[in-house]
Amino acid sequence: MAVVKSVKIDGECIHIFKSAIYIFESSSGITLVLDMIVSEVAVKKYRNVDTLIMEIELEDGRIINSIMYLKIFSGGLPQLHLFCELDGIQEYEDFDRVNENDSWFPNIEEDITIEEIRKVEMPNEDVSLKLKLPIDQVEWLKNQKKTGLNEMFKEFIYDYWKKSPSK
Template sequence: MAGMKSINLDGEEIYVFNSAIYIFESSAGCTLEVDMIVSEVTLRKYQNRESLITEIELEDGGLISSFMFLKAVPGELPRLSLFCELDPDESYESILRIGEDHQDFPDIEADITLEEIRKVEMPNEKITLKLNLPISQVEWLKDQKNKELNELFKELLEGYLERQPK
């Protein structure tokens, strides 16, 4: 069975930690499905989209280009799941077929941790802090640029966290 070698979403190649591509056969019909473990940054970028132009390069050299739709699939790790109707002009011989009564869907989360994903791409979050500081420190903070403050707090927190017992 052919696996996915690479994927482009709307013309941009994304990094995939693990994936499964298969044809899901149900009483309602057949769909091509792609489940991928991605970074939190990638998930945030695409999760609110309804559909994407997708180009998938298979390990056996095949290429699938399709307009695919996003669906929500729960999991412990950041995950994008795409699906589309089968193209009658495409050959899907090398792709795994799974029936709706099949119990063993591919487990793409096995042996991957959120910590490993964050080593590849760490997301940034905005945070607002309410502090009670002496006025001289408040004035100094107000005079600083956001970029400089971000670096300062990042360094302070990294140093503090390194000294904490594990």
């Protein structure tokens, strides 16, 4: 069984939480598949990309360089599903094999939660608020820098959230 040690996408190291690399056999051919649990930030970064230049280092020291196609599945944990066609499988003899008729597929979502992923890389989202405030508070807010306001609201919300019984 082959185990992934590290992955570079377009020359950039990516943090993987769990992965599975295997050979998928179907009537249309043989495919090398790499499924990875990654952060939501990584999914967002590659969401609109069709193909990626991959460098996959295995624990036994082998390195696989390939252009792979990308699919992103919605629902569940954030993951990248990468695949490429293979001409031969001689160098992949120790990889797990999955046939299109099998009911078994590697389950990489087991034993990991979104909270654990977010501890490593928390995504940031833009948010717009409509508030009704006294004019002096509005004037004060308008005079603040965006980064300062972001930090202030982040701290305020975390403090309030920790005290909230409905958390």
